[in-house]
Amino acid sequence: MKSLRPTVLDVAERAGVSVGTVSNVLNGTIRVSERRRQRVLLAVEELSYTQNLLAQGLRRRRAPVVGLCVPNTSVAYFAKLVDAFEDVASSRGSAIMQMLSHDDPETELERVSTLLNYRVGGIVLVPSVRPARVLDAIAQSGTPLVVVDRPVAGERFDQVTFDNRSAMTQAARSLIALGHRHLLLVARLRGLVTTRQRMAALRAAARSAEADVSVTFLECNSYEQEEIVRRLVDALRGPGLPTAVIVSNSMFAACMLRAFETLGIRCPDEVSLLAFDEPEWAGLVTPKLSVVRQPTLVVAHKAWEFLIRRMEDEAAPVQTVQLQAEVLIGASVGPPRQGEAVRLASGGRAWLGEVVTPA
Amino acid sequence: MKSLRPTVLDVAERAGVSVGTVSNVLNGTIRVSERRRQRVLLAVEELSYTQNLLAQGLRRRRAPVVGLCVPNTSVAYFAKLVDAFEDVASSRGSAIMQMLSHDDPETELERVSTLLNYRVGGIVLVPSVRPARVLDAIAQSGTPLVVVDRPVAGERFDQVTFDNRSAMTQAARSLIALGHRHLLLVARLRGLVTTRQRMAALRAAARSAEADVSVTFLECNSYEQEEIVRRLVDALRGPGLPTAVIVSNSMFAACMLRAFETLGIRCPDEVSLLAFDEPEWAGLVTPKLSVVRQPTLVVAHKAWEFLIRRMEDEAAPVQTVQLQAEVLIGASVGPPRQGEAVRLASGGRAWLGEVVTPA
DNA sequence: CTGAAAGCGCTTACAG
DNA sequence: CTGAAAGCGCTTACAG
Numbered sequence: 001m002k003s004l005r006p007t008v009l010d011v012a013e014r015a016g017v018s019v020g021t022v023s024n025v026l027n028g029t030i031r032v033s034e035r036r037r038q039r040v041l042l043a044v045e046e047l048s049y050t051q052n053l054l055a056q057g058l059r060r061r062r063a064p065v066v067g068l069c070v071p072n073t074s075v076a077y078f079a080k081l082v083d084a085f086e087d088v089a090s091s092r093g094s095a096i097m098q099m100l101s102h103d104d105p106e107t108e109l110e111r112v113s114t115l116l117n118y119r120v121g122g123i124v125l126v127p128s129v130r131p132a133r134v135l136d137a138i139a140q141s142g143t144p145l146v147v148v149d150r151p152v153a154g155e156r157f158d159q160v161t162f163d164n165r166s167a168m169t170q171a172a173r174s175l176i177a178l179g180h181r182h183l184l185l186v187a188r189l190r191g192l193v194t195t196r197q198r199m200a201a202l203r204a205a206a207r208s209a210e211a212d213v214s215v216t217f218l219e220c221n222s223y224e225q226e227e228i229v230r231r232l233v234d235a236l237r238g239p240g241l242p243t244a245v246i247v248s249n250s251m252f253a254a255c256m257l258r259a260f261e262t263l264g265i266r267c268p269d270e271v272s273l274l275a276f277d278e279p280e281w282a283g284l285v286t287p288k289l290s291v292v293r294q295p296t297l298v299v300a301h302k303a304w305e306f307l308i309r310r311m312e313d314e315a316a317p318v319q320t321v322q323l324q325a326e327v328l329i330g331a332s333v334g335p336p337r338q339g340e341a342v343r344l345a346s347g348g349r350a351w352l353g354e355v356v357t358p359a
Numbered sequence: 360m361k362s363l364r365p366t367v368l369d370v371a372e373r374a375g376v377s378v379g380t381v382s383n384v385l386n387g388t389i390r391v392s393e394r395r396r397q398r399v400l401l402a403v404e405e406l407s408y409t410q411n412l413l414a415q416g417l418r419r420r421r422a423p424v425v426g427l428c429v430p431n432t433s434v435a436y437f438a439k440l441v442d443a444f445e446d447v448a449s450s451r452g453s454a455i456m457q458m459l460s461h462d463d464p465e466t467e468l469e470r471v472s473t474l475l476n477y478r479v480g481g482i483v484l485v486p487s488v489r490p491a492r493v494l495d496a497i498a499q500s501g502t503p504l505v506v507v508d509r510p511v512a513g514e515r516f517d518q519v520t521f522d523n524r525s526a527m528t529q530a531a532r533s534l535i536a537l538g539h540r541h542l543l544l545v546a547r548l549r550g551l552v553t554t555r556q557r558m559a560a561l562r563a564a565a566r567s568a569e570a571d572v573s574v575t576f577l578e579c580n581s582y583e584q585e586e587i588v589r590r591l592v593d594a595l596r597g598p599g600l601p602t603a604v605i606v607s608n609s610m611f612a613a614c615m616l617r618a619f620e621t622l623g624i625r626c627p628d629e630v631s632l633l634a635f636d637e638p639e640w641a642g643l644v645t646p647k648l649s650v651v652r653q654p655t656l657v658v659a660h661k662a663w664e665f666l667i668r669r670m671e672d673e674a675a676p677v678q679t680v681q682l683q684a685e686v687l688i689g690a691s692v693g694p695p696r697q698g699e700a701v702r703l704a705s706g707g708r709a710w711l712g713e714v715v716t717p718a
Numbered sequence: 719c720t721g722a723a724a725g726c727g728c729t730t731a732c733a734g
Numbered sequence: 735c736t737g738a739a740a741g742c743g744c745t746t747a748c749a750g
Contacts, residue, residue: 005500007727018737023729030730033735053476054422055727058413058742065456065477073432073442074639083432086459095473097424098457100445114454117412118424141364257643281640284616366743377721382745389746392719414743417726 006047015043026051057119065095066307067115067123071103074223076250076279077294078126081148084300085124092304094121102223103189105130109137116141122307127152129191144310146303150193158306158319160299164197164276167292167325168246171274172205174327175244176213178335180272184242186218186232186252195248198276202246216242225255232259241265243336244272250279253289268334276325287331294325365406374402385410416478424454425666426474426482430462433582435609435638436653437485440507443659444483451663453480461582462548464489468496475500481666486511488550503669505662509552517665517678519658523556523635526651526684527605530633531564533686534603535572537694539631543601545577545591545611554607557635561605575601584614591618600624602695603631609638612648627693635684646690653684 012019017036024030025040032040043049057063066089073079082098089096097115101108108128115123116137122144127134131152138145139156147159175183185202187195199217206213218235222228232255247253253275260267267273267287274290275282282289306319371378376395383389384399391399402408416422425448432438441457448455456474460467467487474482475496481503486494490511497504498515506518534542544561546554558576565572577594581587591614606612612634619626626632626646633649634641641648665678 008729009727019727020729020737020739021735024736027729031735036736050472050476052417052478052727053473054413054417054478055742056729058411058417058744059727059729061742063413073438079432079438083459086457090458090470090473095456095458095477097454098445099449099454100442111449113409114412114449117409118454119411119413254639254643279640280613281638281643284613284640284644286645367745368743378743379721379723379745380719383720386745390719395720411743414726415745417728418743418745420726 005052006049007052008049010047011040011043011049014047015039061119062121063119064093065097065118065120067097067099067112067118067120068125069099069101069108069111069115069123070126071101071128072223073100074251075277077149077277077296080296081126081299084297085303088300088304101126101128103128105133109134112137116143119143122146122311124148124303124307126150129189142314144307144314146306146310148299148303152193155318158310160302160306160321160323162194162294162325163322164194164325165201167276167327168198168201169205170327171246171292172202174329175246175272175274175333176205176209176211178272178333180213180244180336181211182214182216182240182242182244184216184218184235184245185248186220186235186245186256187248188219188221188252190217190219198246198248214240216240220252223251225251228252228255229258229262232256233262236260236263236265236271242271244274244333247273247275249277250275253277253279254281257285268332270337272333272336274327274329274333278328282330285332290330290333291328292325293328295323298323364411365408366411367408369406370399370402370408373406374398420478421480422478423452424456424477424479426456426458426471426477426479427484428458428460428467428471428474428482429485430460430487431582432459433610434636436508436636436655439655440485440658443656444662447659447663460485460487462487464492468493471497475502478502481505481670483507483662483666485509488548501673503666503673505665505669507658507662511552514677517669519661519665519680519682521553521653521684522681523553523684524560526635526686527557527560528564529686530605530651531561533688534605534631534633534692535564535568535570537631537692539572539603539695540570541573541575541599541601541603543575543577543594543604544607545579545604545615546607547578547580547611549576549578557605557607573599575599579611582610584610587611587614588617588621591615592621595619595622595624595630601630603633603692606632606634608636609634612636612638613640616644627691629696631692631695633686633688633692637687641689644691649689649692650687651684652687654682657682 008019008022012022017040021032021036022040025032025037068085070078070082073082086096097120099111101111105128112134123138124146126149127147145157147157149161151159151161189195202215206215220228220231236259245256247256256273265271276292278291278293282291302321309316367378367381371381376399380391380395381399384391384396427444429437429441432441445455456479458470460470464487471493482497483505485508486506504516506516508520510518510520548554561574565574579587579590595618604615606615615632624630635651637650637652641650661680668675
């Protein structure tokens, strides 16, 4: 029950070798004669010695930990990502230090700085809206970084992202093909790269459609469910009800369903719903939610692979990959009611509206 | 852009003081004259110096990090717990290192050992089924520990738990009062303390009921949704369909709904459903899920409070608190169909059955 | 109040 | 292949 833990010195003494030899055996840095090797291993066993990772990290100038910083874990997609990453990292013997940025650049900078002060060996980051400073800080520290999900400009970092354009194009075409002419996109932040990409793809799809298609955008920057529902209800109350709504994450999907309920809007009879992000409850609600499924596990593995490569070789060429997401149309998407669609579509040619609820 | 970070030495030199003084200013250990203090602060600013937490931790023999180990984050409750804890910890300037045990004692021991090797300042643990070894390891290391959610025997550790008995008693009484006479409890592990507590309370409620009430227990040790659904379907197919089902977490709740759907069982007309744990989709499904809500935020704060206290004073008296959960009966619970209930209840006096699906 | 010095537990050139 | 020694960047008694 003695609480002073054994050190390399104790092991060395017991094994009758030098501390350097102990270290070499433990880390496999240099070949050690089998005889001594066994003696060291035995001593380690007998003393139940474990390395002090703090000391090791200090000496090596890099801790065997990887830092992970995501906006939050209330959104299903990020939660899954964190889980997947935790798994791959710890199966590789690496600890992970997790931070949440809450999508606030200040908080993000602060959290990542902590990571940096721990001299983590690498960082996986889902950047916030304005990641310039945090990216600079990481770059300056020379810490390997993999940017995930939200691409950042330039060729400075390894990135694993999704092909949001292609996913949105596919989704929009499906909706338009079904007869939808009034599409609404709801996202938390218009400034986000992913939002922009999706918006652009949606507009393009609308423009290239045979018929006139209107696209409206609604920004709703909140994490508070009740507030989101309230704002969605307000937005749906106005004139020009969309025939189909696309939301950017699982939380909005949940809130949108509640907004429908509040207003007595039937889905998909009156309005269709499709969500980027696949919540676990997608198959439980009636109608089943249509989703854009992102391959979380692949992301985690790719990010890990990139990070390892980068840690091995700082100068390796920049690695990027853009993964394909899968559009799964479920019961929450159906053809629009004929009368409704016609009435609203009579407005003329493609209208690219933009509605922003007051902050 | 120089990547060699400044050290206390650089700061000391620039400020024209000793490194000890720099340290004292930064940590507020000892009073430093205002003049020198300002000079140090200025130098820190100019060099944009940040402490190396690895070195600090090594020297202090304790890193300013707290370790967190939970079974997983697929269960809504644990996910919320992790989130809440991340928030309180980082708002207090402490980093958190997160590990998942997957409820496997081996994995748990391994993950916690890593935490210990980092010399974390404290650990918050939701223990696995057989936590004896991991608890010993933590105790021996002298690391402050707070046990959360699942109580462990003895008075060795600080604990923040729920009053599972009282919650279950309340839930069972509600169901029985509605006329339910055949109750099924589904949990992942029968060996878990929380499962035992709930089971005991359920049995007690059944025994003390006016009428004959049967209680059946189903263990389903899996994390794989499809597999869970399959086994629930099998269990529901047999004779003696329960009139009400209580499940132990959100994943089971989701799977149970799918099992109902598969079998064409209407809820709550044919079978009522109530879940310990409150998934975010509880209000989205039809019928709305009845839940036992656990005060996650309070847990996180209590755990933090206990941990801080323990870190300050190892010898402080053991702190424990048992929080009350809230039973929220929603539309998924209703009176049983009269005929059915009578038919099944005719079997005689209280039957405390136990069904275990094969692993 | 301040500085010089020891030491936290490891790894890694450097000789041999 | 092996050992003795320096040093990673801090904090903390210890003198003054």
